[in-house]
Amino acid sequence: MSTINSFEDLEIWQLARTICKEVAQLTRKDLFKKDFSLVDQVRRSSGSIMDNIAEGFEREGNKEFNNFLSISKGSAGETRSQMYRALDQGYLSQEEFDSIKEKLISESIKIKRFMSYLRKSPLKGNKFKK
Numbered sequence: 001m002s003t004i005n006s007f008e009d010l011e012i013w014q015l016a017r018t019i020c021k022e023v024a025q026l027t028r029k030d031l032f033k034k035d036f037s038l039v040d041q042v043r044r045s046s047g048s049i050m051d052n053i054a055e056g057f058e059r060e061g062n063k064e065f066n067n068f069l070s071i072s073k074g075s076a077g078e079t080r081s082q083m084y085r086a087l088d089q090g091y092l093s094q095e096e097f098d099s100i101k102e103k104l105i106s107e108s109i110k111i112k113r114f115m116s117y118l119r120k121s122p123l124k125g126n127k128f129k130k
Contacts, residue, residue, distance in 0.1 A: 007057035012110050016050035016072070019103050023079065026100065032091035042082040048075035049107065062118045069118075073111040080104040 007013050023046040026032060027039045049072050056068025080101060087097040 007054040010053060010057065010114075012069075012072075012107065012114055013050055013053045013057075015103065015107050015110065016046075016053055016076075019076075019079070019100070019107060020046045020050055022100055022103070026086070026092060026096060029091060031089075032086060035086075035089065035091065038082065038085060038089075038091075042079060042086070045075045045078040045082060048072065049079065053111075062121060062124050066115050066118050069111050069115045073108055073115075076104050076108045076111065080108075 004010060020043075023042055027043060033039060052068045052072035052075065056065040056072070059065060059068070083092065083097055083100050083104070086092045087094070092100075
């Protein structure tokens with residue numbers, strides 16, 4: 001594993017950023033953008049994925065990081081559910097839905113694996129180095 005110096009180095013944060021950008025693009029579509037409450041909700045939940053990874057990393061302790069990763073994983077599930085709502089409303093094509101769904105499932109799996117790695121790691125984070 002390569003050295004991680006910032007949250008931007010994390011593959012899970014990079015994928016979360018990609019998801020957030022894709023959600024923003026999808027919510028700009030003509031029909032979708034008129035559903036203001038769903039647009040706001042899905043943009044916030046997709047942003048929460050990357051933001052919680054960043055915040056957890058910056059806390060510099062594995063237990064706190066794991067907690068924030070759990071929230072991030074939950075936000076990935078929330079975003080996926082909201083994409084189903086968008087599909088059911090006819091705001092997305094099946095292809096658009098399948099693409100974002102695949103990324104969100106991949107993100108959830110990667111976050112879960114990273115959480116498992118952190119729990120097993122003997123390193124507890126920079127805040128515990130004295």
